[in-house]
Amino acid sequence: MLTNVEHIGIAVKDISASNDLFTKLFNVPPYKSESVESEGVTTSFFKINETKVELLEATNPDSAIAKFIEKKGEGIHHIAFEVDDILAEMKRLEAEGFTLLNPTPKRGADNKLVCFLHPKGTNGVLIELCQSI
Ligand SMILES: CC[C@H](C(=O)O)C(=O)SCCNC(=O)CCNC(=O)[C@H](O)C(C)(C)COP(=O)(O)OP(=O)(O)OC[C@H]1O[C@@H](n2cnc3c(N)ncnc32)[C@H](O)[C@@H]1OP(=O)(O)O
Numbered sequence: 761m762l763t764n765v766e767h768i769g770i771a772v773k774d775i776s777a778s779n780d781l782f783t784k785l786f787n788v789p790p791y792k793s794e795s796v797e798s799e800g801v802t803t804s805f806f807k808i809n810e811t812k813v814e815l816l817e818a819t820n821p822d823s824a825i826a827k828f829i830e831k832k833g834e835g836i837h838h839i840a841f842e843v844d845d846i847l848a849e850m851k852r853l854e855a856e857g858f859t860l861l862n863p864t865p866k867r868g869a870d871n872k873l874v875c876f877l878h879p880k881g882t883n884g885v886l887i888e889l890c891q892s893i
């Protein structure tokens with residue numbers, strides 16, 4: 761079951777400059793910075809009460825973030841939902857006709873197992889499922 765919005769992912773060109781910008785905006789500094797080599801990203805996380813924002817900068821040109829920014833520029837990249845059982849949700853969503861972008865859960869940032877759904881099947885919104893490890 762999807763339980764809540766876990767984070768909003770924002771693609772940025774320069775995470776250091778964006779950290780400064782969002783620290784001013786949120787009036788709190790990022791609580792974590794983490795690179796996920798398998799995704800070709802470096803991330804920083806902000807928490808405003810229960811709401812999390814994840815900034816993502818590409819660390820190589822093949823990264824999904826690099827391609828996104830090349831095509832669409834900086835901006836909202838994905839919405840992540842917390843799930844209580846990622847394997848069950850993946851099975852349910854696949855049976856409902858959604859396209860999983862990774863057949864098994866993969867290691868994400870912030871101590872999560874993640875799976876992505878193709879945006880073509882979700883009205884153009886990239887959806888990430890997250891289960892705490
Ligand atoms: C895991 C670490 C961290 C975490 O929270 O733990 C992250 O969130 S990492 C986030 C970065 N990783 C990913 O996004 C992995 C999943 N993404 C993908 O597999 C690709 O980005 C994919 C398949 C969504 C798009 O791949 P690619 O850009 O190579 O293909 P296309 O350019 O052909 O795109 C196909 C079609 O999708 C549209 N698109 C691409 N990205 C997005 C997006 N973020 N939101 C909405 N739509 C998107 C793109 O414009 C194409 O549409 P078209 O109409 O054909 O132009």
Ligand SMILES: [Co+2]
Pocket residue numbers: 767769814838840888
């Ligand atoms: Co994310």
